[in-house]
Amino acid sequence: MTRKPTIRDVARLAGVGIGTVSRVLNHSSQVSSSTRERILAAMDELGYRPNVVARHLPRRTTFQNIGVLTPILFSYYSFSERLRGVQSVLQSHRSAYELMLFSIISPARFHERLMEIIHTRTIDGLLIIDLVPTTSDIDALRVAGLPFVGLNHVMRGDWPCIGTDNIRGGQMATRTLIDYGHRRIAYLGDNADDLAGFVTGDERLKGYRRALEAGGIAYNPRLVFRGPHDVQTARQLTHRLLQLKPLPTAIFAMSDTQAMAAIAVLNEAGLRVPDDISVIGYDDLEISQQIGLTTVRHHLDLSGKLGTEYLLACIEENADAPVPMLPPLQVIVRRTVGVPREVNINA
């Protein structure tokens, strides 16, 4: 007998019925200590381990997992700060849910991936970050009876989500620069072509355009630099930006990561921030405070917390839990934005 021992093997060896073995497995007090000992010994001798899957079938319980679906490679520091919020709620929650992390590289496969998760995974709820499910996605989620909560740019809808207004955030950032007197402002963001579906960058760009318009500044597409959301690309884009003449006097980067990369390149080129050129980011990472980056705070850690709490409420109360609200976006003024000054390194 080389196969894994089952409850029946244990019962046979201990000379009892499988019911009794099941009782000791479930810590029932209804077993005399002598037979308990005998059964424990038998388990030990056989190296018996209860089959986790089999236990759930008659018991009709779930695995107590919640899933997080996110474009992880998108901007991983902010993801990390958000995840910290998720974890802190999960760990303090009375019913201990574990975390499954589903990430997608290509938004084109979002739908496909979602279906796969719904039908083959054992989760009790799903938190969908930075991605917006379509109507058919939502239907599928509902039909499957899988509670879900979105954490993204959608402000309201007939599905549960905690929205954050990226347009407004982009507008606030750009407006800040304009208020300082800037009129030639570049935008540094991710690539809409590759990332259709991850609309965050589009939204913030839209906010940028609105602020320009409100400030009476003409939109100039040559001041817009976009590419895949990673540090190397941000650096390359900044190098291209440095070819511009005249140079922009300020940059709005759609993420703190890109802002920091830009600042690095600017410094390497001999430009001082904010004396020669101003930079504002978006995220307010914990690290941004340390390096003095002026940025837009959208409460990453808190959003992870609220999203998770909301999801848990949806799972457990089953009713329509109240939708939590994130605090308003905030421009955090630090040291990378100043008044404009014309410089020309391309002279």
Place this chain on the structure above:
Amino acid sequence: MTRKPTIRDVARLAGVGIGTVSRVLNHSSQVSSSTRERILAAMDELGYRPNVVARHLPRRTTFQNIGVLTPILFSYYSFSERLRGVQSVLQSHRSAYELMLFSIISPARFHERLMEIIHTRTIDGLLIIDLVPTTSDIDALRVAGLPFVGLNHVMRGDWPCIGTDNIRGGQMATRTLIDYGHRRIAYLGDNADDLAGFVTGDERLKGYRRALEAGGIAYNPRLVFRGPHDVQTARQLTHRLLQLKPLPTAIFAMSDTQAMAAIAVLNEAGLRVPDDISVIGYDDLEISQQIGLTTVRHHLDLSGKLGTEYLLACIEENADAPVPMLPPLQVIVRRTVGVPREVNINA
């Protein structure tokens, strides 16, 4: 009938046997298209969804999950970069494993948590990061037949792990400062008291001491600052460090996060880095390059990759896969370390 429909309900409605329903569920070609249509219609009408757990029982398959066990709050940016490596391997791997994230706050509960994971979770393998399982932990893992790989400070052993030599890293960092001429070097690290079990900080401190010794410098415990591994604590510790007279001429921070916090506080106090005081970190986060932090590179992303590849090899080949080796540690010289200069802000 308000309960969830089962395969039997579908069979009844479609007027077929459950075997045939099962066949269409499993995309068997052995079903005539007419009956398939009928069954599909019945499923649709009932809103039938196969029970995921029940499918696994007779099939004797696993859920294809791999777990990552880590002290997540420990230092989450480095965790994040490592995780990126894990995810990249998982997503490119032919058999699509999903990721379960188990984090522990208190190392005291490491063992307990591990047992819980082994016995109640459905994973095919476990990657244990920055934590070292005891002999009994390892036994339990083996008895349960759960493949596991460690990613930590243990360099070798009778269990599968990819080691990184924190002592040597700490030594290299400190040695670098000494080579620049520093003799009064502070150490900024995490708190051993709270975090017994997370020995990373102890190891790097040990390396610090060895380097001092080799450099003929007496160890001064008053130059050692330790506390919980978070930005606020790092800032407070740096403030305390600033009370010292004379001031140290250099700081070795056991993580880049702490190094950046320290630099921020130093700057706020009017000290310039590295002109007035030098700082070296440990991690080489992606962001560290951008801000010019001198640090020790231990290949975070790559370690996540190698660890995951190794684990997958252990799972699939079942044999003793060759233990991968991380490239050697490297001091990355950037702009936060210079020659010492006595300054006294406490005059």
Place this chain on the structure above:
DNA sequence: CTGTTAGCGCCTTCAG
């Protein structure tokens, strides 16, 4: 306190 009996929902032979 304990053994026995039904399932949990599905897959997989095995006959037809």
Place this chain on the structure above:
DNA sequence: CTGAAGGCGCTAACAG
């Protein structure tokens, strides 16, 4: 091509 039967490993009444 299809139906019926017999598990997968365990839990949960139910009788004793």
